[in-house]
Structures are given as structure tokens and as C-alpha cells.
Amino acid sequence: MENLEKAIQEIKAALPGMTLLENEPLSAHCSFKIGGPARAIAVPSDVSSVSKICCILKEHELAPFMLGNGSNLLFPDEGLAELFIISTEKLQRLFLLPDGAIYAEAGVSLARLASFAQQNALAGLEFASGIPGTVGGGLRMNAGAYGGELKDAVESVVTYYLPAQSLWELNNEECAFGYRSSRFQKAGGFVLLSAVFRLEKGDEHEIAARMQELNTRRRDKQPLDLPSAGSAFKRPEGHYAAALIDEAGLKGLTVGGAQVSEKHAGFVVNIGGATSHDVYELLMQVRRTVYEKSGVELEPEIVILAPDYKLEDHGPAVKRNQMVFTVGAPEGGEAQER
Ligand SMILES: Cc1cc2nc3c(=O)[nH]c(=O)nc-3n(C[C@H](O)[C@H](O)[C@H](O)COP(=O)(O)OP(=O)(O)OC[C@H]3O[C@@H](n4cnc5c(N)ncnc54)[C@H](O)[C@@H]3O)c2cc1C
Numbered sequence: 001m002e003n004l005e006k007a008i009q010e011i012k013a014a015l016p017g018m019t020l021l022e023n024e025p026l027s028a029h030c031s032f033k034i035g036g037p038a039r040a041i042a043v044p045s046d047v048s049s050v051s052k053i054c055c056i057l058k059e060h061e062l063a064p065f066m067l068g069n070g071s072n073l074l075f076p077d078e079g080l081a082e083l084f085i086i087s088t089e090k091l092q093r094l095f096l097l098p099d100g101a102i103y104a105e106a107g108v109s110l111a112r113l114a115s116f117a118q119q120n121a122l123a124g125l126e127f128a129s130g131i132p133g134t135v136g137g138g139l140r141m142n143a144g145a146y147g148g149e150l151k152d153a154v155e156s157v158v159t160y161y162l163p164a165q166s167l168w169e170l171n172n173e174e175c176a177f178g179y180r181s182s183r184f185q186k187a188g189g190f191v192l193l194s195a196v197f198r199l200e201k202g203d204e205h206e207i208a209a210r211m212q213e214l215n216t217r218r219r220d221k222q223p224l225d226l227p228s229a230g231s232a233f234k235r236p237e238g239h240y241a242a243a244l245i246d247e248a249g250l251k252g253l254t255v256g257g258a259q260v261s262e263k264h265a266g267f268v269v270n271i272g273g274a275t276s277h278d279v280y281e282l283l284m285q286v287r288r289t290v291y292e293k294s295g296v297e298l299e300p301e302i303v304i305l306a307p308d309y310k311l312e313d314h315g316p317a318v319k320r321n322q323m324v325f326t327v328g329a330p331e332g333g334e335a336q337e338r
Pocket of ligand 1: 031065066067068069070071072073087106130131132133134135136137138139140141142143144145184190191192193222224228229230231303
């Protein structure tokens with residue numbers, strides 16, 4: 001805590017013109033509309049300011065928490081004594097490279113990226129136009145929908161790698177993408193700054209029509225009128241999480257202000273005043289019941305930030321990769337849990 005306070009003072013001195021929101025409610029920065037105060041949220045104006053902040057934090061043995069659109073996160077009601085770096089305000093550069101690939105900074109929304117691709121008659125990102133995340137958040141979890149995944153379109157990613165305190169450009173293979181996962185998720189220390197997307201030439205009208213079709217399907221099926229963090233659970237092999245939850249009779253199950261959506265059983269929605277504890281409790285009830293009824297262990301897709309909350313205390317499975325608060329890797333590059 002003392003280190004964090006010192007680092008915040010140094011960051012203020014090093015970047016005097018930068019907006020630094022202090023004790024800012026996290027509920028204002030996530031799609032669930034849940035979460036207490038963050039100690040500080042930095043709004044850097046460019047990637048070199050991000051590197052500077054990371055460098056200062058590293059000197060104090062700290063790591064930043066990167067924040068995109070907050071559309072895959074559940075923050076604790078108690079808040080978090082962390083320094084967040086938000087990408088969505090300024091890290092917005094998006095342009096076509098001379099060889100026809102797209103360069104996008106981490107804070108560019110996936111909707112804007114998909115729309116830019118369509119305007120340039122580039123096909124392959126139609127699936128991403130309705131995902132409410134950013135390039136940074138999307139690449140970290142290899143976001144996908146309707147058969148498409150970001151891994152199929154991304155050529156390379158530039159990150160600030162904390163253990164080495166330097167920039168690192170990774171090619172697609174080095175990102176180790178998997179289903180809703182990547183190297184950035186499994187190991188700490190990667191701050192995603194930008195990416196290059198290589199797409200196929202297509203017909204701009206056909207691309208626009210496909211985007212529209214997918215977004216209509218999304219609107220028809222998903223509870224987009226209520227705060228949520230998207231699909232609550234990953235798709236278990238050979239099953240669909242929503243179907244298992246529905247078959248277990250859990251649609252509409254409510255804990256406080258959190259509810260298994262009546263419209264789509266795969267979503268947990270905030271029907272008003274939900275706390276993070278309501279959501280945790282509901283997720284764990286769903287998990288237990290689905291396991292009892294079908295023998296299938298559901299793994300949360302939402303990044304749950306609750307340092308003391310352990311999945312194994314709440315169900316049969318021991319799968320913790322979504323339940324830990326991953327911080328910057330030390331020298332040597334392994335992720336740390338706390
Ligand atoms: C209504 C709704 C529908 C959704 N539909 C889909 C869907 O169809 N498919 C799908 O895959 N997801 C879906 N999601 C989930 C979510 O939109 C995606 O996971 C998205 O990629 C998250 O991006 P974000 O910018 O909001 O990340 P955040 O929620 O801000 O962050 C998520 C994680 O990424 C990390 N992160 C963010 N930016 C960076 C960065 N620059 N560098 C390093 N780490 C970073 C954060 O630290 C955090 O751990 C949906 C969510 C909602 C609310």
C-alpha cells in the first residue's frame with residue numbers, strides 16, 4: 001500500500017498533464033455496473049506514457065491493472081487498492097498500413113475495428129462487431145462469436161512486457177491463443193498496446209450485411225437491455241453452458257440483484273443494485289446445480305476479481321485460472337497469484 005502511494009506520487013510528477021482519477025468507483029467503468037473504488041485510474045495519452053507508468057510501478061514492485069471497456073469483469077464491492085490504466089480514452093489510433101493490414105491500438109473498440117475493416121472492404125472481423133470489448137481486452141481472452149475468433153485475424157501484437165521492462169512484438173503463434181485464452185491471460189506481465197490485423201479482401205456490402213445479420217441475432221437472443229459481463233461461463237467441451245443451465249431449471253434464479261437471465265440462461269444480469277457478492281453467490285449456485293444435474297463442471301468466463309474468493313470452496317471443480325488476480329510476472333516471466 002505504501003509502495004502504491006509512492007508510485008502514484010511519482011507518476012503524477014512524471015506525467016503532470018495526465019488525468020489520474022483517484023478513488024474512482026469501478027462500477028462506472030464496467031458493463032456490470034458493480035464495484036467499489038479503485039485507488040487510481042490513469043488515463044495515459046499515448047503508449048509511451050503507458051510504458052512510463054509501468055516502469056515506475058515496476059520500480060516499486062507493482063504492476064498496473066489494464067482496463068478496457070470493463071465488459072468481462074466483476075469488480076469487488078470493497079474496491080481494489082490498485083492502479084488501473086484505462087485504454088479506452090486515448091489509445092485509439094486505427095489506420096491502414098501500406099500493405100493493407102490494419103493497425104489498431106489497445107483501446108479501439110471491437111465494434112469500431114470491425115466497422116473500419118468493413119469500410120475498407122476487408123472481411124473476417126464481422127463476428128466482432130457486436131462484442132462490447134476493446135482490442136486489448138479482446139486479445140487477452142481471444143474473444144469470439146458465431147464461429148469467429150480474434151486469433152484468426154491477428155498477425156502480431158505489441159506489448160509492454162513488465163519483467164523485461166521493454167516492448168515486445170509477438171507473432172500470432174507466440175500469443176498462444178486457445179479457446180477464450182491466450183498467453184497474456186495465462187502469464188502476468190503483458191500490457192497490450194497495439195495489434196496488426198490481416199484480413200481477406202471482400203465485398204463491403206456483403207460484409208455489412210453479415211455484420212447486421214449477426215447483430216440482429218445478438219439483439220434477439222441476448223439480454224442487452226440489462227447490465228452484464230456477457231457469457232458467465234465458458235463453453236464446456238461437448239456442451240453449451242446456456243443449455244445446461246436452462247435444463248437444470250435455473251433460468252430466472254435470483255440472488256439479491258443478480259439473476260440468471262430469463263432471455264438467455266448463459267448470462268447473469270444485474271436487475272438492479274446487484275453486489276459482487278450477489279453475483280459470486282449466484283454463479284456458484286449455478287455451478288453446483290449444473291454439476292449435480294449433468295456432471296459437467298462450468299468454468300467462469302467472467303474475470304472475477306476477488307482476492308480471497310476461491311472456486312474450490314464453492315463447487316466440485318478445482319479450476320482457478322479465472323478466479324485469481326494475476327499481477328505482473330517477476331524476472332523470469334512466471335505469473336503470480338494473490
Ligand atoms: C453484452 C455482452 C456480450 C458479450 N459478447 C461476447 C461475445 O460474443 N464473445 C466474447 O468473446 N465476449 C463477449 N463478451 C465479453 C467481453 O466483451 C469480451 O471478453 C471483451 O473482449 C472484453 O474486452 P474489454 O475491453 O471489455 O476487457 P475488460 O473487461 O476491460 O478486461 C478484461 C481482461 O482483459 C485485461 N485487459 C484489458 N485491456 C488490456 C490490455 N490493453 N492489456 C492487457 N490486458 C488487458 C483486463 O486486465 C482484464 O483482465 C460480451 C460482454 C457483454 C457485456
